[in-house]
Amino acid sequence: MRVVLIHYRDSASLGGSLRVGELLGKHLGRFGTEPHFLFAYGGPGPVASSSGVPCHFLCAEGPADPQGWRNARRILRQVDPEILHFINPVFWLSLALLDWRPKVLHVHGPMEPGRTRLRDRVIWRSFRYLMSGYVCVSQNMRQKMLAAGWSREENAWVVYNAVDCQALARVPARDEARRLLGLPEAVRVLGFVARQVPEKGCFDALELLAQLPSRFHLAYFGDGPLHQDLRRRAEGNGALFQRVHFRNTQDDVRPVYGAIDYLLFLSKTEPFGLTIAEAMACGVPVVGLAGEGGYREPEFPLVTEETSVLSPRPDHEAAWGETPAGLLSELAERIVRLDEDSGRRGEMSYKARSHVREFFDAPRQVREMVKVYHAVCQRQRRGG
Structure with a gap:
């Protein structure tokens, strides 16, 4: 089987979705599937330089660029895939390939239908008629898709995200990682690894x-739309600003996890929590606030009380308001207690690493994804 994995662009700024596609591309070959990458915009980036997977670039200037449409059809005729896997929802490309079946769309989220703009709601509803199936990163995400009427029961699958535990076992030593990233040595570093958008709780970190x-x-x-506001807020408190460090999105996340002492997770809603899985695989303790999301699903939890220190946020709707100061004070106390207990930190790191290796390592995800590919293709042959 040959599959084309479709992204917006080959740039680390895409965050988790690029890493999800890259992981699939690197491991699909072990399961009898030949992967290709197709990028709608821009040129070569981290995936092209390190994945070893054939990469194709449309170099489109926008959705209305006719050359981009022609390039897409020309490249796909050459590659001749059995299935198209849209890792990112490139709507115009799904229209350019309207007659190309089957197509599946990866649903990363966050998916909040009630908070989604009308234009985006129309696009997502249109995908129902353009896609042969959906791959959701959690049961929570699948239920939201179904409740919004954006997919049907029979063509929505759940494939939990995963990480490459073998690659993440090779992180730089603390001193080397901090030197690479320009971080001070004799301090405890909380790492906030996320796009700077409202749902990530960026200001709560300050x-x-x-x-x-x-x-x-x-x-x-x-980076993200809140970046400049975050900088201004931090700069407004001179003493605090001396303890805040802004770094760009990293093509290779391993130095990040080698440099930090804790992953700080403050998302108000999070479909899966890829950075949580990465940190756990690296043995970095996860601390923060637990909002709504698939990373705590009882059927297949990514985090447990034994593998993290997460204080619960208020109920889902209240979580979108201002975070209570008392909740942050309680979290600060829990972090200090953990920092003073090296034995507990070591046990937490060991259990977290073991848990991710058992349930969220790359081969498990890729095996499930290949099953979805075969199921979608089989339904297509039957005219479903």
């Missing part, structure tokens, strides 16, 4: 840092 002892520093890794 409020939390203000309640922690001065030995704690905060490092933001990534």
Whole structure:
């Protein structure tokens, strides 16, 4: 079987979706599937340079670029795949390939139909008629798709995300990682690894840092629409700003997890929590606030009380308001207690690493994805 994995662009700024596609591309060959990457915009980036998978670039200038449409059809005639897997929802490309079946769409989220713009709701409803199936990263995400009427029971599958545990076992030593990233050595670093958007709780991280002892520093890794506002907020408090570090999105996340002492997770909603899985695979303790999302699903939990320190947020709707100061104070106290208990940290890291290796390692995800490919192709042959 030959599959084309479709992304917006080959750029680490895409965050988790690029890493999901890259992981699939690197491992599908072991399961009898030949992968190709197709990028709608831009040129070669981290995937092209390191994945070893054939990469094709449309170099489209936008959705209305006729050359992009022609390039897509020309490349796919050459590759001749059995299935198209849209890792990102490139709507115009699904229209350009309207007669090309089967197509599946990866649903990463966050999916909040009630908070989605009308234009985007129309696009997602249109995908129902353009796609042969959906791959959701959690049961929570699948239920949201069904409730919104954006998919049907029979063509929505759940394939949990995974990480490459073998690759993540090779992180740089702490001193080397901090030197590479320009972080101070003799401090405790909370790493905020996420796009800087409202649902990630970016400003809560600053409020939390203000309640922690001065030995704690905060490092933001990534970018997003809130980046400048975050900088201004941090700069407004001179003493606090000395403990805040802004770093770009990293093509290779291993130095990040080698450099930080804790992953700080504050998302108000999170479909899966890929950075949680990455941190756990690297033995980095996860601390923060637990909002709504698939990473705590009882059927297949990514985090448990034994593998993380997560204080529960208020109910889902309340979580979108201002985070109660008392909740951040409680979290600060829990982090300090954990930091003072090296035995507990070591046990947590060991259990977290073992849990991810058993349930969220790459081969497990890829095996399930190949099953979906075969199921979709079989339904297509039957005219479903």
